[in-house]
Amino acid sequence: MxxxxxxxxxxxxxxxxxxxxxxxxxxVRENSLVGYGIVVGLNGSGDGTQAKYTGQSVTNLLKQFGVRLPDGTTMRARNVAAVMVSATFPSGYRKGQTIDVTVSSLGDAKSLRGGTLLMTPLLAADGETYALAQGNLVIPGLAAQGRSGSSITINTPTSGRIPGGATIEQEISxxxxxxxxxxxxxxxxxxxxxxxxxxxxxxxxxxxxxxxxxxxxxxxxxxxxxxxxxxxxxxxxxxxxxQGSDTPRIVFNSRTGTVVISQGVTVKPAVVSHGALRVTISEGTAVSQPNPLGGGTTVAAPVSQLSVSEPGGRAFQWPAGASLQAIVDTINSTGATPDDLMAILQALAEAGALSGELVVI
Missing domain, CATH: 3.30.1360 (Gyrase A; domain 2)
Structure with a gap:
C-alpha cells in the first residue's frame, strides 16, 4: 500500500x-571537490597487503608525527583502507561552514563500517584545496562471511557518508x-x-x-x-x-533498490511473468572424534549447507494505456516486494512497453 x-x-x-x-x-553553481585519504579503526576489514599504496600512505602519515619505520618494513593494513573522498561545494559558502562528504574504498577493503576518516584535503578542478574532511563514517550497508567462504552483502559496505564532514577553507566567487x-x-x-x-x-x-x-x-x-x-x-x-509537460521518468537506484516513478507513465499491452530464486545458506561445525585407544586427535571442520528453491512465479497482464495506478495496484495485490516491482518495470522498459524514460543511478 x-x-x-x-x-x-x-x-x-x-x-x-x-x-x-x-x-x-x-x-551561482555548485563545484565538485575530490581528495585521497585513509580510513582507520576498521575491524580487520581494511585493505590487504596487495594494496601497496595503503601501506605507503600509513608510513607517510607516521613520518608527519615523527615516527620513522625501519627501511623495508611492510605495513599490514587490515585495519586501514585507502579511500577517495568526494563532496559538492555549494554556491556562496564561506570559510568555516561545513558540507557533507562521500567516502568510497579505493583498494580491496571489505567494509568501511566503524571507520574514521583522517584529515583529507579536498581539491577542485584547478588543483587548489578548498575544504578539509574528517570524521566518523555512516555506512548504509553491511557484509558478513562464514568460515566456509559463504557470504552475504546488503547494499554497499565499502561506501559511506560523513554528514557535515568537511569544513570550507577557501571561498569560491x-x-x-x-x-x-x-x-x-x-x-x-x-x-x-x-x-x-x-x-x-x-x-x-x-x-x-x-x-x-x-x-x-x-x-x-x-x-x-x-x-x-x-x-x-x-x-x-x-x-x-x-511548467510545461515533460516526459515521465522511472528512476532506479541500483545501490539501495529504490524505485521512483513519476505520474503519467503508461504501458502498452504486455504480459510479464516474474519468479523468485531463493538461496539458503546454513553454517555449522562437524566434529571428528577418534576412538578412545586410536591415538588420534579431535578435529573440527566448518560445514555449509546450501539449498535453492524457486517458488511459483507470478504473471501480470495490463491492457493498452494502463495507468501507473493500475500497475502499482496489480503488483501490490500480489504482495510483491519493491525488488519485484523494480524487476518488472525494468523488464517492461527494456521491452519498450513503458511510455516513460528509464534512468538508472
Whole structure:
C-alpha cells in the first residue's frame, strides 16, 4: 500500500512551480571537490597487503608525527583502507561552514563500517584545496562471511557518508555580478517552460525585461548595484509559473533498490511473468572424534549447507494505456516486494512497453 500512497501524493501535484525550482542562476553553481585519504579503526576489514599504496600512505602519515619505520618494513593494513573522498561545494559558502562528504574504498577493503576518516584535503578542478574532511563514517550497508567462504552483502559496505564532514577553507566567487543581465538556465530544457517563464517575468515586472533564444536559457535585465541585484534575483525565483509537460521518468537506484516513478507513465499491452530464486545458506561445525585407544586427535571442520528453491512465479497482464495506478495496484495485490516491482518495470522498459524514460543511478 505504500507504493499506492506515493502515487496518490504524486497525482495531487500540480504543474505550477516557482521559477527557482525550475532554473539555475548562471554563476551561482555548485563545484565538485575530490581528495585521497585513509580510513582507520576498521575491524580487520581494511585493505590487504596487495594494496601497496595503503601501506605507503600509513608510513607517510607516521613520518608527519615523527615516527620513522625501519627501511623495508611492510605495513599490514587490515585495519586501514585507502579511500577517495568526494563532496559538492555549494554556491556562496564561506570559510568555516561545513558540507557533507562521500567516502568510497579505493583498494580491496571489505567494509568501511566503524571507520574514521583522517584529515583529507579536498581539491577542485584547478588543483587548489578548498575544504578539509574528517570524521566518523555512516555506512548504509553491511557484509558478513562464514568460515566456509559463504557470504552475504546488503547494499554497499565499502561506501559511506560523513554528514557535515568537511569544513570550507577557501571561498569560491559566484560571479553573479559579472554581467549586466541575469541568466536563468532551465534544469530540464523545455520550450514551453522557457516561454512560460519569460511571460511570467514580464507580466510580474510590467515590462519586457526577459527574453529567450532556446529551450534552455532565459536572459533577464538586472540592476547593477549588488544589493538591488540580490533582491531582484530573490523576486525572480519566487515568481510562480506553469511548467510545461515533460516526459515521465522511472528512476532506479541500483545501490539501495529504490524505485521512483513519476505520474503519467503508461504501458502498452504486455504480459510479464516474474519468479523468485531463493538461496539458503546454513553454517555449522562437524566434529571428528577418534576412538578412545586410536591415538588420534579431535578435529573440527566448518560445514555449509546450501539449498535453492524457486517458488511459483507470478504473471501480470495490463491492457493498452494502463495507468501507473493500475500497475502499482496489480503488483501490490500480489504482495510483491519493491525488488519485484523494480524487476518488472525494468523488464517492461527494456521491452519498450513503458511510455516513460528509464534512468538508472
Amino acid at each position: 505504500l507504493l499506492g500512497m506515493w502515487l496518490a501524493c504524486l497525482a495531487g501535484l500540480v504543474h505550477a512551480q516557482v521559477v527557482g525550482n525550475l532554473v539555475n542562476v548562471d554563476g 559566484t560571479g553573479l555580478d559579472a554581467t549586466p543581465s541575469v541568466h536563468l538556465n532551465l534544469k530540464r530544457p523545455n520550450f514551453q517552460t522557457a516561454t512560460n517563464i519569460v511571460d511570467a517575468i514580464n507580466r510580474n515586472f510590467n515590462r519586457p525585461i526577459a527574453t529567450t533564444l532556446d529551450a534552455t536559457s532565459v536572459q533577464v535585465a538586472a540592476p547593477d548595484e549588488p544589493t538591488s541585484r540580490v533582491a531582484f534575483v530573490a523576486r525572480l525565483i519566487g515568481i510562480k509559473v506553469e
